[in-house]
Amino acid sequence: MSEKKYQVAIIGGGITGATVACLLAEKGISVALVDAGDPSAEWPQESYDLRVSALTLASINVFKSLGVWDEIVQLGEQPIEKMYVWDHFGSGELAIDSAEAGEMQMGAVVENRITVLALWKKLQLLKSCDVFKLTQLMSFETNEDGVSIQLSKNTQVNAQLLVGADGSNSKIRQLSGIEHYGWSYQQKALVAIIKPEKLHQNTAWQRFLPEGPLALLPLRDGLISIVWTSSVETTEGYLALSDSDFCRELVEASEQQLGKLELVSQRGAFPLALQFSSQYCQQRMVLIGDAIHTIHPLAGQGANLGLKDATVLADVVLKAHIAKRDIASEQVLRRYERQRKGDNLLMMGIMDGFKRLFAADQSLIKLTRSSGMGLINQSALLKNQICKYAMGV
Incomplete structure (x- = not known):
């Protein structure tokens, strides 16, 4: 031995x-x-990892201090410069730009x-x-x-x-x-890699839907990584759809923010807790x-x-x-x-x-939530604070 x-x-x-x-x-x-x-194993070219991370500037700085960030950039990273969040109920939306906080980016998405x-x-x-x-x-x-x-x-x-x-x-x-x-959320997150019709604009998009959020994260090569949270039953239904039917559901859920969508990977899902x-x-x-x-x-x-x-x-x-x-x-x-x-x-x-707030179905809570997003969106100070929080600084 x-x-x-x-x-x-x-x-x-x-x-x-x-x-x-x-x-x-x-x-x-x-x-x-x-x-x-x-x-350390090699992987096929033109393949993508369904597991991605939205790294903050603080995390990126750790990798820079180790001298590995240049390697990550060479292998394929995608800067996040903006964030756009909107609610399925009402007109609540929040648009954040890292430039307004004096930074070139708020983070990066990396497989x-x-x-x-x-x-x-x-x-x-x-x-x-x-x-x-x-x-x-x-x-x-x-x-x-x-x-x-x-x-x-x-x-x-x-x-x-x-x-x-x-x-x-x-x-x-x-x-x-x-x-x-802990506890189970009785939800699953569906993940996949998508080719959008429109440019993702280095923007992380997120829409809060009745069953959970849909995130569309910018990825290398002009693609996007989706994380779509729904009930277990709904997610299983999405997994069973044909590629074309699934993309049609995704376009509707994202309100066509990125136009037509094409699936370029397998779909996967994991339980949330x-x-x-x-x-x-x-x-x-x-x-x-x-x-x-x-x-x-x-x-x-x-x-x-x-x-x-x-x-x-x-x-x-x-x-x-x-x-x-x-x-x-x-x-x-x-x-x-x-x-x-x-x-x-x-x-x-x-x-x-946040999960419980955006899952709440009571009309008063939904109205307050939507109005609150609108008020924050009008405050440069609050948006800069949110941006710095997203950067991890």
């Missing part, structure tokens, strides 16, 4: 896990990054596989990081001195700190017995990203929350390392938890509140 010692072992090589690995390994921390797939590939390319250049592809976590044991981690392929690694970046169904969280709370853990860490183990929080996608903040977790965790670990303290001490891990828990809970509460 092969066995090697590291300072940090990270399970999950997606955006959050790979970012933590980069932030630590480039500072000389020895890192083992383990992923059940092969994030998840592009972001991950850029990060993995960086990791393969860092001597302090070993990557384990197509490798699964089997079990782990912690003690006062470290963590013994059993992987597939008859491999074992030892580390001072174990990081769970293994998603909403985190095996590390389950093996640790950490309780997870709010989930959170009250406990972020245990002895020599810590959770980040979707392993501790999942939120409604109506504002596209899931990946950005995970990146905030990644940067804060890396910061407290590096500070402990520089001070020659135990990087996995309870004091260090609790500092990360204190810094992130409040922000994560606030964002989850805001997104849940």
Whole structure:
């Protein structure tokens, strides 16, 4: 059995896990990054990942600091310069332009596989990081001195700190017995890549419909990525339609903002839920990203929350390392938890509140909602604040 010692072992090589690995390994921390797939694998040309993220300027700055943003741009990113939101009820609308806030863009839409590939390319250049592809976590044991981690392929690694970046169904969280709370929204989000008749104008479009929001995000090559939230039954019905019938429904739902629409990918769907853990860490183990929080996608903040977790965790670990303290001490891990828990809970509460506000069917609430959007749209100050919030600054 092969066995090697590291300072940090990270399970999950997606955006959050790979970012933590980069932030630590480039500072000389020895890192083992383990992923059940092969994030460095090539993909067919003219194909698109249904999983995309609307990255804020704050998240983009993290990637710039790591030196991977140029690679992401080369592989294919799409700036978001404007945002247009409107309600199915009344005349409520909100138009925001990043130029009015003194910025060239408020963020960018990037396929998840592009972001991950850029990060993995960086990791393969860092001597302090070993990557384990197509490798699964089997079990782990912690003690006062470290963590013994059993992987597939008859491999074992030892580390001072174990990081769970293994998603909403985190095996590390389950093996640790950490309780997870939340509820299902009884909704599914339908995702697909669409070719619009009209230019997307570097604009993120979102219409609030009775069953949930429809987001049309600008994507590379003049395409758009849609995230269409509806009840489970309605979404299943959309998935069963022919391509032409589905596009006809989509054109109607978007009120022809981008003209005729053509499907250029498969359609996929995933269930929506709010989930959170009250406990972020245990002895020599810590959770980040979707392993501790999942939120409604109506504002596209899931990946950005995970990146905030990644940067804060890396910061407290590096500070402990520089001070020659135990990087996995309870004091260090609790500092990360204190810094992130409040922000994560606030964002989850805001997104849940927005979801319920725009799903409300009472006439008075709908009227107030529509009027409120109109009033905000007339205030340059409020729109600039919303724009800065969307940028993550």
